[in-house]
Amino acid sequence: MEASKVIHAIYTDDDVLMSAVKKVKAERFHIEEIYTPFPVHGLDKAMGLAPTRIAITAFIYGLIGLTVAIVMMNFIMIEDWPQDIGGKPSFSYIENMPAFVPIMFELTVFFSAHLMVITFYLRSRMWPFKNAENPDPRTTDDHFLMEIAVDGNAEVLESLLADTGAVEINLVDKAH
Missing domain, CATH: 1.10.790 (Major Prion Protein)
Known part of the structure; x- marks a missing residue:
């Protein structure tokens, strides 16, 4: 099983998260996933996701x-x-x-x-009795997590995320 590195940036406010997403996308980094405790209006558009069918x-x-x-x-x-x-x-x-x-x-x-x-x-592959894929249990309560793939640019990415208002930045291995 191959593992790759990802950065988990944790935010405590949805408005800060939205501006962070826009800054990260402006710097041309690929956001793998965002975990939120509630739907954030406009997040799909800010991430550049295709409209649903x-x-x-x-x-x-x-x-x-x-x-x-x-x-x-x-x-x-x-x-x-x-x-x-x-x-x-x-x-x-x-x-x-x-x-x-x-x-x-x-x-x-x-x-x-x-x-x-x-x-x-x-x-969405959410069938009954499926184990949760949530990387941090705080995202079910009051935190927001942005997951970004690291491709040899961890220092630059961590600096950018710190400037966007992330309260916590973790470099973790993600199994495929």
């Missing part, structure tokens, strides 16, 4: 849910077991569609929400 998957999953609802209701209520409920004829799907709209809506939302959660967990 979860909205596209949500739309696709909603269409799948709508399709399942239409096919299911057509089969159950029109083809398999048509019933005269409240005087409504069951001869065609179109004639009964106003009664089916709530079911179509609910299955669209159900499929979209549940499949989005499953996709998010699989994409």
Whole structure:
């Protein structure tokens, strides 16, 4: 198992962290990861991360849910077991569609929400009973940690991070 060096810079304020990220990116250093106790607005943009495509998957999953609802209701209520409920004829799907709209809506939302959660967990590799990959337990409470790969420039990087307001800077081995 190969190990590489990374620097963990710890901050106690999210505004200081944001300005530090901008300074580190301006100096063309690659930030591996940032661990925060809560979402920090604008951090993804400051790090230069690509926008998420979860909205596209949500739309696709909603269409799948709508399709399942239409096919299911057509089969159950029109083809398999048509019933005269409240005087409504069951001869065609179109004639009964106003009664089916709530079911179509609910299955669209159900499929979209549940499949989005499953996709998010699989994409971010957060499945049940997975051990935490958090390098410092303080980042679950009130500290922010910036992890930067070291490529023979530890002294320069440590000096830059000290200037950005890091309260603690640690050089550690990270196993791949």
